[in-house]
Amino acid sequence: MVDHVRLYRAPTTVADATEIAAWLRPRVDATVEVCDRFLDRYRDGELARELAETRVVSPYERETGNTMLGIVRYEEQALDHPERAGGVIYDGFAVQELLERRLPDEERSLDRLHVPLLDRVLGTWGADGRWHKRVNVLGPLAPVSVPGLYEAPAKPETYYREKGKHTLVSGDTPPREVLENEVEGAFLVEDDPRTTEALEGYVLQAIHYLETGEAFCEAERCRLFDAHRQEALIEAQLREPEFCSTHADRYG
Template identity: 40%
Template structure:
């Protein structure tokens, strides 16, 4: 069973990673080692995420004693879907290492429908640049934005998903009140990570077993 989680931080904006480390250590039982990167590791061609190029660069900075590796970047990334032959912006791409994008957390889950209606209206009037800030204030409690104070709380959930992916191959939960819920809407993301901020009963039991396996007590 993995015992050390390596978190590699690329973001330029100030994020209190101590909150995330404390959450992982307290709730999942792992030791967390944080490494702040001086240079960007996450690679893409345009928006299209390049896991091979990222992996090569990552090996040069990888911690010697880490069992699960998670890169956190502010770079916006996307993956190509064969089903609709389109690029899809991602909040996270799970793998070895897993990559979590703070920009993707802002851009990937859809904002409230009313927000887009307001954007469409003012865009038609060629006034969106003037009205964007005003509209965002109206909906600010309903989506995560850049430089958002709630970002560390949301990152706790995505880091948890990356860890579950590594341990079980299954990072998501169908229950909307669980940290592992795969939210496609910003309001669902906020519900799972901010309003609930907990794991469902099934995953709480799974966490208890995981903590026991890594030698910690629930």
């Protein structure tokens, strides 16, 4: 059983860790604590270099990492000024491992769950031979990628149709903001006011996995569902009912 959940803030994002914790407390039999940014709390002299080692260098290459001096300096600056970082995908399992190594021994046990909300994009290598962006990586330390919420699930077909129309007419890819306005509300965008509510389910997935060994729910209208498209994410995380009949008994 999970007795203690420690949720770490991502202050450069709109994700509200305090609000997520308040949603969790009546639903789980555990103490839920909110802490400051994980990357500040457990930073050491090697963190920037180790993050550089987890960078995805190509969508179709399994090998990761670039530890050239300039890249390591970029990671140092991203730790100091996270609001300036972006445009990089990191190996989610490698990030999970390097963060977990930094926990004190007394914090590493199966009855304690650490959930760092991150302002980094995480990915996992797929059986199709390419990297896929993810929202969360499950385990005793379960990083949750805030930008992954916007980028990992595929956008609706209308988005790509509008993108194709603009490209056909102008010859250039239209600015993201133009497309977002034309398909307003159909998917989550950066700094979306629905971010915190959507992330509640992804943090609960981490608790559920550690307690039951069940990674996700197969029911599309359940907050434990692993959505691969934005429409499915909105249905699972932002629409009623919150849970399928099975998980409503446990969390509803």
